[in-house]
Structures are given as structure tokens and as C-alpha cells.
Amino acid sequence: MDGTPAADDGQRAASITLEGIGKRYPDGTEAVRDLSLHVEAGELVVLIGPSGCGKSTVLRMINRLIEPTSGRILLGDSDVTRADPVRLRRRIGYVIQNVGLFPHQTVAANVATVPRLLGWASDRARSRVEELLELVGLDPGQFGRRYPHELSGGQRQRVGVARALAADPVVLLMDEPFSAVDPIVRTRLQEEFLRLQATVRKTIILVTHDLDEAVRLGDRIAVLSQGGRLEQYDTPGTLLGAPATGFVREFVGADRGVRRLVVTPVTREVLAPLPGEDVAALPTVALGGSAYDALAALLTSAGAPAVVVTEQGRPVGLLRREQVLALSDPTG
Structure with missing residues (x-):
């Protein structure tokens, strides 16, 4: 050859x-x-x-x-x-x-x-x-x-x-x-x-x-x-x-609801608006990251929401635990 x-x-x-x-x-x-x-x-x-x-x-x-x-x-x-x-x-x-x-x-x-x-x-x-x-x-x-x-x-x-x-x-x-x-x-x-x-x-x-x-x-x-x-x-x-x-x-x-969180990204559509006060003390999660990782951060936040940030670190909204749990609902 x-x-x-x-x-x-x-x-x-x-x-x-x-x-x-x-x-x-x-x-x-x-x-x-x-x-x-x-x-x-x-x-x-x-x-x-x-x-x-x-x-x-x-x-x-x-x-x-x-x-x-x-x-x-x-x-x-x-x-x-x-x-x-x-x-x-x-x-x-x-x-x-x-x-x-x-x-x-x-x-x-x-x-x-x-x-x-x-x-x-x-x-x-x-x-x-x-x-x-x-x-x-x-x-x-x-x-x-x-x-x-x-x-x-x-x-x-x-x-x-x-x-x-x-x-x-x-x-x-x-x-x-x-x-x-x-x-x-x-x-x-x-x-x-x-x-x-x-x-x-x-x-x-x-x-x-x-x-x-x-x-x-x-x-x-x-x-x-x-x-x-x-x-x-x-x-x-x-x-x-x-x-x-x-x-x-x-x-x-x-x-399967928990597994669904692994493949469900955090998007802008599920976010609440940012409040006027300082949010620097809140945990952060990545926009586009998995809802599973977001839930892990929220479970350690004593009930407080998390701030969702872009790759550049810019805050774009708040994410609460109940919003993430809704994403895990197989009927949702």
C-alpha cells in the first residue's frame, strides 16, 4: 500500500x-x-x-x-x-x-x-x-x-x-x-x-x-x-x-426527577429579578449550569436564594429553591 x-x-x-x-x-x-x-x-x-x-x-x-x-x-x-x-x-x-x-x-x-x-x-x-x-x-x-x-x-x-x-x-x-x-x-x-x-x-x-x-x-x-x-x-x-x-x-x-435536574440548565426564564439591596453575601450559581448544581448550592444557603451570574460574573437574577424543585417535576 x-x-x-x-x-x-x-x-x-x-x-x-x-x-x-x-x-x-x-x-x-x-x-x-x-x-x-x-x-x-x-x-x-x-x-x-x-x-x-x-x-x-x-x-x-x-x-x-x-x-x-x-x-x-x-x-x-x-x-x-x-x-x-x-x-x-x-x-x-x-x-x-x-x-x-x-x-x-x-x-x-x-x-x-x-x-x-x-x-x-x-x-x-x-x-x-x-x-x-x-x-x-x-x-x-x-x-x-x-x-x-x-x-x-x-x-x-x-x-x-x-x-x-x-x-x-x-x-x-x-x-x-x-x-x-x-x-x-x-x-x-x-x-x-x-x-x-x-x-x-x-x-x-x-x-x-x-x-x-x-x-x-x-x-x-x-x-x-x-x-x-x-x-x-x-x-x-x-x-x-x-x-x-x-x-x-x-x-x-x-x-427520575433528580436525574432530570442534571440535564436541565438554569435559564433566565426561571429567575426572579434582582433586589435593590446588596446580594454579595448570597451563594452564586452559573447561568446555563445544571439545576442539580444549583440545588446543591441552595441546600447550604439556609433558605436564602442564590444569585445567578454569567461567565463574566455579572448577576442576572435570583434563583430560589422552590423554582429548582419545580424543574425536577416530571410533569413540568
């Missing part, structure tokens, strides 16, 4: 469309039945549901690790069920729960796996590896020559994300990517991943069993029940505020 990889054409984010896809095994087991779903280019969509509902099967059908028995899968306008599966996978980044790094290769060599398969020149591959390690918060000089066993779980997960992004894929598939690390590291990785997505704007389908993670990360969430049945496909706020079926209502739980 020459130094210009075939997968370099059109590495912008691409939409994903599932048209009635299904997977039936020879023994008659129907893992996924007639699932249709559209993911916009640059969107992060989360698949969630109980164990055995076909979430991971859907991911594996998209990159042809498992062949669908019915339906079509479109990457942009191209039907991936008719594409060469090896070439297809080099255009799709894939991150799994236990990372799957090659233990005998250095971090740099692991990240360079797909560029090397695509025939990239060594200088170009090296530059890309350094760029991506910096992007995921790992110093290339410090970590590039290390081996996977010399890294923490969170560091290995970052390397896995860097490797998946190495050839600038049009789509990123992530199967329980943060579940193998402890809760503190998991939260930190989620925050860093959101910052990363704000930079790279890939089309991402992420599988998780954790509703809090789905609400925190997803632009939209697809709730699946047994057999890959799509129960609801909505933004986190709509999903929590208006469950479409009894299954979804039970799945999101009675505490």
Missing part, C-alpha cells in the same frame, strides 16, 4: 441509519428484531436497556463483527452491509469495556495500529499518535513508550479512545467504555470524554447499563427492551420528564 490511506476520503462525521435491522441465530434466538434508528452526524447517542436486550449486538452489526440477518445499515448514504468488512472497520473506531490493548506493544504502537495497517508514512503516524495522546490527556513523552501493564485502568481506557480515533474515523462505537474503572475515575473520564467530543465532534453510539452515565453523556438516548425493541428515543430531558411507555417509566425509576 502507498502512504495515502483509502479511508482518508470523507473523514467528517457521518450519520448512521438503521433500517429494520434484525439478528436471528440458527437456534432461533432473536437478539434484535426490526430495529430502526437514525443518528445525526456529530451526535452522541446512547443505547441503554436491561441485560440481553441486544445493545452490544447492535454495535457489532454496525461494524460487521456480527452479520445482520435482515435490514440495512447506512453510514451516510452507503449501505455497510454491502461493504468490505475489513475496510469498513478501519473507518469505524471501536472502544470496548476492557480496552483490548496489545500487551506486547507500547502505548504509541497500540495507538498507531490502524494508521500502520492503512500504510501511513511513519512520520505521519508518529505525529498523529502524539496529537491524540495529548488530546486524551497523556503526555506522549511520558506514556508513549510504556506498556499497557504499566498503566492504570483509567489511563488504559484513554489509550483505547486514542487508538479508536487514530485514523480519524467517521463513526465511533463504544461498548461500556468506562465500566471497568472505579466510580471516581469513571466520573473523571466522562468529563474528559465530553470535552474531547466537543473538540472532535464524532458520530458516536455508546452502550451503557448506567442510566446516570446515559443522561450525562447522551445527546439522545435509545431505551431498548428484550429483542432490541425500541421503547423510546429522545433527549435525556424528555426521556426523564415524559417516559413514553410503562417499561421506560419503570426503567428510569422513581428518582
Whole structure:
């Protein structure tokens, strides 16, 4: 192969469309039945549901690790069920729960796996590896020559994300990517991943069993029940505020109002006017910040309201506890 990889054409984010896809095994087991779903280019969509509902099967059908028995899968306008599966996978980044790094290769060599398969020149591959390690918060000089066993779980997960992004894929598939690390590291990785997505704007389908993670990360969430049945496909706020079926209502739980606060921003519409007197002694919350964080500040204010401020620190209104609690009302 020459130094210009075939997968370099059109590495912008691409939409994903599932048209009635299904997977039936020879023994008659129907893992996924007639699932249709559209993911916009640059969107992060989360698949969630109980164990055995076909979430991971859907991911594996998209990159042809498992062949669908019915339906079509479109990457942009191209039907991936008719594409060469090896070439297809080099255009799709894939991150799994236990990372799957090659233990005998250095971090740099692991990240360079797909560029090397695509025939990239060594200088170009090296530059890309350094760029991506910096992007995921790992110093290339410090970590590039290390081996996977010399890294923490969170560091290995970052390397896995860097490797998946190495050839600038049009789509990123992530199967329980943060579940193998402890809760503190998991939260930190989620925050860093959101910052990363704000930079790279890939089309991402992420599988998780954790509703809090789905609400925190997803632009939209697809709730699946047994057999890959799509129960609801909505933004986190709509999903929590208006469950479409009894299954979804039970799945999101009675505490969905609290979860709703995490994805509900503090906006000017809910604010009371600023009083004439000095408000310097009152707690402050950020305009556009989450109602959950605002409630946390209000719970320590002995009943006093909070001052909502812009990024520049300019006060724009007052927020009271009852206003925030109203935002948590699933019927509101």
C-alpha cells in the first residue's frame, strides 16, 4: 500500500441509519428484531436497556463483527452491509469495556495500529499518535513508550479512545467504555470524554447499563427492551420528564426527577429579578449550569436564594429553591 490511506476520503462525521435491522441465530434466538434508528452526524447517542436486550449486538452489526440477518445499515448514504468488512472497520473506531490493548506493544504502537495497517508514512503516524495522546490527556513523552501493564485502568481506557480515533474515523462505537474503572475515575473520564467530543465532534453510539452515565453523556438516548425493541428515543430531558411507555417509566425509576435536574440548565426564564439591596453575601450559581448544581448550592444557603451570574460574573437574577424543585417535576 502507498502512504495515502483509502479511508482518508470523507473523514467528517457521518450519520448512521438503521433500517429494520434484525439478528436471528440458527437456534432461533432473536437478539434484535426490526430495529430502526437514525443518528445525526456529530451526535452522541446512547443505547441503554436491561441485560440481553441486544445493545452490544447492535454495535457489532454496525461494524460487521456480527452479520445482520435482515435490514440495512447506512453510514451516510452507503449501505455497510454491502461493504468490505475489513475496510469498513478501519473507518469505524471501536472502544470496548476492557480496552483490548496489545500487551506486547507500547502505548504509541497500540495507538498507531490502524494508521500502520492503512500504510501511513511513519512520520505521519508518529505525529498523529502524539496529537491524540495529548488530546486524551497523556503526555506522549511520558506514556508513549510504556506498556499497557504499566498503566492504570483509567489511563488504559484513554489509550483505547486514542487508538479508536487514530485514523480519524467517521463513526465511533463504544461498548461500556468506562465500566471497568472505579466510580471516581469513571466520573473523571466522562468529563474528559465530553470535552474531547466537543473538540472532535464524532458520530458516536455508546452502550451503557448506567442510566446516570446515559443522561450525562447522551445527546439522545435509545431505551431498548428484550429483542432490541425500541421503547423510546429522545433527549435525556424528555426521556426523564415524559417516559413514553410503562417499561421506560419503570426503567428510569422513581428518582427520575433528580436525574432530570442534571440535564436541565438554569435559564433566565426561571429567575426572579434582582433586589435593590446588596446580594454579595448570597451563594452564586452559573447561568446555563445544571439545576442539580444549583440545588446543591441552595441546600447550604439556609433558605436564602442564590444569585445567578454569567461567565463574566455579572448577576442576572435570583434563583430560589422552590423554582429548582419545580424543574425536577416530571410533569413540568
